[in-house]
Amino acid sequence: MERLAKAAIERGLALGASYVDARVERIASETLVVRNDRLNEVSAREEFGLAVRALVGGAFGFAAAPLSVEDAGAARALAERAVALARVLAPARTRPVELSEEPAAVGEYRTPVAIDPFALRDAEKLEPLRAACAELGKRPEVSVREASFACRSRVQWFASSEGAAFHQELVRTGGGIAATATAGGEVATRSWPASFGGDHQPGGFERVLEFDLLGHAPRVREEAVELCAAPPCEAGSRDLILASNLLMLVIHETVGHATELDRALGCEADLAGHSFATVDKRGSLLYGSPWVELVADSLAPGGLDTRGIDDEGVRSQRWPLVHAGRFVDFQSSREWAFALEAKKSHGGARAQSWYHPPIVRITNVSLEPGAWDLDALIADTADGIVCDGVKMWSIDEARRNFQFTAELGWELRGGKRVRLVRTPTFTGDTLEFWRACDAVCDASHFRMWGVTNCGKGNPIQEAEMSHGASPARFRRVRFLAG
Amino acid sequence: MTLFSREEALALAREIVAKSPAAETEVTVESTVDRFVRYAHVGPTQSADRERVDVAIRVRVVRPGGVGEARAEASTLERATLEHTLAHALELAEAGIAPDDLVPLGGPVEVETSRAAPATLAHGFDAKAEAVRRAVARAGEHRLEPAGLYETCATAKALVNSRGREVFGETSRASFSVVASSPTSSGFAETIASDVSALDVDGAIERAVDDALRSRDPRPIEPGTYEVVLAPHAASALLLFFAYEGFSARSFEERTSFLTDRVGDKLVSERFTLFDDARHPQNPGWLFDGEGTPRERLLLFDRGRAQSPVSDRALARLTGGRSTGHALAQPSSQGPVPQNLVVRAGESTLEDLIGRMERGLYVTQLHYVNTIEPHELVLTGVIRHAAWLVEKGKLVAPVAGLRFTDGLVRALADLRGVGARVERAGALFDGEVATPALHLGSLHFTSSTRGA
Structure with missing residues (x-):
């Protein structure tokens, strides 16, 4: 990976850029959604691409494309496009970009992960979702009940013409439950631990287990139903x-x-x-x-x-x-x-x-x-x-x-x-x-x-x-x- | 990189379908070319010359107890990675059982091939940089600060499934936007088209500059109920909630939509007709949906009367047994969505609409609109950029921003006029609507914004 980044940086500098950085990234994600007891979404995504940024004449140019691991030629070609773009834009700058002086970062960082969410069998990830979703459905007023899981890993290799060379692996995992009740003409949604897809934390599947979705499901369900009959908040x-x-x-x-x-x-x-x-x-x-x-x-x-x-x-x-x-x-x-x-x-x-x-x-x-x-x-x-x-x-x-x-x-x-x-x-x-x-x-x-x-x-x-x-x-x- | 040709995209999709051991397989192959320059008072601030490919593999496998379904995606053309993606999809599908009433994938269909505009595909950075220079210079002449975006984007997409469905199409979109700001005011304009040569870049610059200059030193105004004329960019920020929240067969089935128990009812003014039409020249889109089903032109409001929601194959039972062609990529936790909303034009000029107001507001844009209550589509958001107090049909003074909180269905029930000129307009969140200006009898403003 470092080779790809370095190939892009060397090419950008050779073409006259005053600064070049390159990010090689591999991103993976997975989503599981159980809705009304049905497995509603099972999806995964993988990306692998290179971004090159070149500073020429006080303007940045940026080029990005998916790439294969060994294709240093493609990395150099991206650097050429970033430099060409910067050259076109430089005359339109009224204030040249001046980067602050910063030490070149060299090293690595990894999110601590106890239970790798990508290595875990899907059945194990689904089990708490299914159990919580079933619990949410124990009142007829609950018309929509959903339990979800999502994880994402982002692996980066960053390098710059100033000598930065850094590798980091960032992982986050999360999920949640939500119950929507409809009664008396009112619609109310209650969720745990957070709304709109739950909460997400750095780390692995241990985070989802800490949420205790099943343990909170009865309260979430009852509060959703109670809210339909609750008086509106007064002004x-x-x-x-x-x-x-x-x-x-x-x-x-x-x-x-x-x-x-x-x-x-x-x-x-x-x-x-x-x-x-x-x-x-x-x-x-x-x-x-x-x-x-x-x-x-x-x-x-x-x-x-x-x-x-x-x-x-x-x-x-x-x-x-x-x-x-x-x-x-x-x-x-x-x-x-x-x-x-x-x-x-x-x-x-x-x-x-x-x-x-x-x-x-x-x-x-x-x-x-x-x-x-x-x-x-x-x-x-x-x-x-x-x-x-x-x-x-x-x-x-x-x-x-x-x-x-x-x-x-x-x-x-x-x-x-x-x-x-x-x-x-x-x-x-x-x-x-x-x-x-x-x-x-x-x-x-x-x-x-x-x-x-x-x-x-x-x-x-x-x-x-x-x-x-x-x-x-x-x-x-x-x-x-x- | 250029877009995949029809032959290239279909060949790759067919190859993966042929390799799949699943009971049913659907493959979508997409390639995108995107070029943009974003700018502000310092000139270009961000830019990109970029491309991507996306391959999505949807499989259904028969397993003990039923059928498992999953989707896996990759952003690569590498065969080895795509084989891994197929294997991943198969592995994921083993995880769970799909609904008992799973609808089979669709068979062969006829869909005409949409094409990206050649001028948009070819549009480079010299012309973008030149437009940015003009915008920065024109704003500078009036001591205004400019900001905006010039973007051209084109996508080719093929979908092939194991039941013989094969569709292909291209889309393109070009846009130029400009915000011109003084210390007390701002003007906004955006021009959007499929073909970059149809953009009115200089017209947008002049409109934004003119609005910023005319709305300087706004007068504070008390919150309350005002008659309003909404310019297309203000109207679109509200109307998009019919797509986000209202007309999905999913929210209809789950009884969270404003349509619940109201299909066929006259909910809003008979002046209001709304349809979804991917073939409309002012808001075109994909001619097939995320399952390869041809998109139908659908009436959503017919002279004020609410019509049926949009559907996908799984929810086709709610629309007469036939999908209307509004699926997202499947399987998805999201329901079907109308993506090409068009409001039928009226006969009034903008001046006519404003001229009919005894006392009201003319609003050019609404910002950060969000839903408080879905059954009546109670929304809140703020006036952004130029707005004026109107008295006896004349713009009498620019006004400072206000926050509205009101029901969209209620407000459209008192629609007093519809403009004749339709514009393609977006909002802070996703989506665009082709809409004329709308004259509402009332909109309730609940607080005044400060510090703007």
Whole structure:
């Protein structure tokens, strides 16, 4: 593999490129879905391709194609195309690309895996799905019941003209269950451990076993049915306690994307948008209350974006985005690092696969634990809603105005859970929301949650990362009528 | 690399089908050529000269207790790897039993061969770079920041199965988009066509620049219920939810669709007719689906009356026993999806539609629309880019963004006008709709966006 990457790099340099990098990638994935007790999807996919990026005259050119293991000629041909493309584009650049100075990464990284999900017999992977799906179906109101499993492995060989040579093998595994009940004209879905295909963690099948899908199925089923008969959440201003499986998405949308440096610099404006968190606000903007500590960490245990290097060879690292409530830093790549105080990339350039050029992506971004116990926090809340599970989300292009709907809400009165409410939908402004955070639960409640389908770029690419959080309280949040 | 020819693609697919020991086998071979330049105020920011191949093998094997079904895919033409992929599919199929009412793979069909536009296939980077230079320069003349994408893409696909079905086709798509932003406003335009020579690149640049300039210094506006005219890119962001959520036979069968118990009912205004048509010149697509079934032109709303959902072979029982040709690649946990939505044009110009509003909003784009409730298709999203307050039929002031939360079916019940000019328009998520501007009697805006 190294030979292919080196062949491309040597050819690119010979043609006049000032910098060349090459990624050889082998990607494998597998999906199993049991729906209404039927084996609904059994699929697998394998990819093997090469991506070459060449910097010529201040512009990048990128070329990618599937390839065979021994075809160094094809690798050189791709380098020629990347150089030719860069030459065409260079005159159109108004500001030449200047890569930040970074040490050349040499080494390897492997996700720790206890039970290799690809080596396991499919029958063993299906057994917990089938059992959980059958359990979900024990109420006639449940019209759709689904249990799913998915795993993905991504093996990379990265090399650059600066001497980087890195091999990494990233594996993630996950799954979940969901029950959709229809009764009385209402439709309600409940899931575990997370909605939209479950949760995904770095590692092997041991992660799915830890989810205990069968053990949670009766509760998921009953809550889906109960939600159909539950009263809709009332409109008004209430305290909000967010479960970490929903808070993680709030972090993703209002902090993760908002602190991408390319977005702040206007280079994502054609699709996903820009950000209120601009370069001039770094160090001064009050993002949240003093209890809000938000950390980016591509070294974090349990993170889907935990790896050795990013897709331009910068080592993984941990750094604060919001410290004591104040906005202090961005997520960046080498190209945009000139706008940072340290002029160094945080290692945030990633591509969906060999077919895609790297762009600035969110890494694992988490809310640091606080000091509260969850029961004590609930007891301390006179008028509030506990929101659990993701049903819907939407946010504006500047990452300020958001709206989330939870799968389930528990109404709190006088510090006690009084009733289940349907379709709790809360809306707000990112800065007002985080400034209203007055309590974060302690480390015993902390959990990392995987995101496998973060869309960004144009043409759009998907990326994976995790967000960790303990439940947290936000004062006087606006709820819409459910 | 060029696209596979019909002969190359069919030959490879036949070869794999012939090697398969499975009771039933279906092979799809696809090749794609894609070239794009993305740009911003610094000029080109990302680009790619890339190609891919995708071979998908679907097998059904008879095993004790029933039939096992699975799909395995590979992104290679290497024979050794493809043999491994076939073996993997067979191994996966041993894992489980498919539904008892498994429908056999389809037999021979006649499907006309669609072709990629030669100009799109041949379009290189010089012309893209030149268009990017024009967009950056034009925006710069007005102290606006540009951002956008110029992309040309073509795909060839063949599907062969062990029951004698053999189909082949090509598609192509070209698009140029531009966002022009001032510190207080932005304008967006996109031109999309199968043939790159049909793009109006300079027209898109001028529209985006003009909208950005005319919508500077917007006025704050209170949330509430407003009459609205939605430009095609705003309308498409809503209408795509009929594809994502509503018209799939899967969600219909599972009673999560808005169509549940309502087929044949007049749910929306008689001014609204929606159909799915892969042969429509303004939103063309594959003429066969993921199982090789010919795509039918289907009415989804006929003058306001809801029609049957779209189906695949497994759900054909819900559509008179015949698949409508809307399957995704099988087996799949997703249901069938309409992919070529077209709204029947009305007779009004955009100026007529705006001119009829006493007090309302003209919205050029809606952003990040998502579903809160599927039975009434209650959606939320935000106004993005230029929008204006309209009084007595005139644009009186640009307005700051608002968030809407409302039911799509309810809103279309009070459709007061349909534009005459149909445009192909997309949204943040997948899909495109050929739609004219729509004039809605009301849309409920629930909060104002800030910091935009």
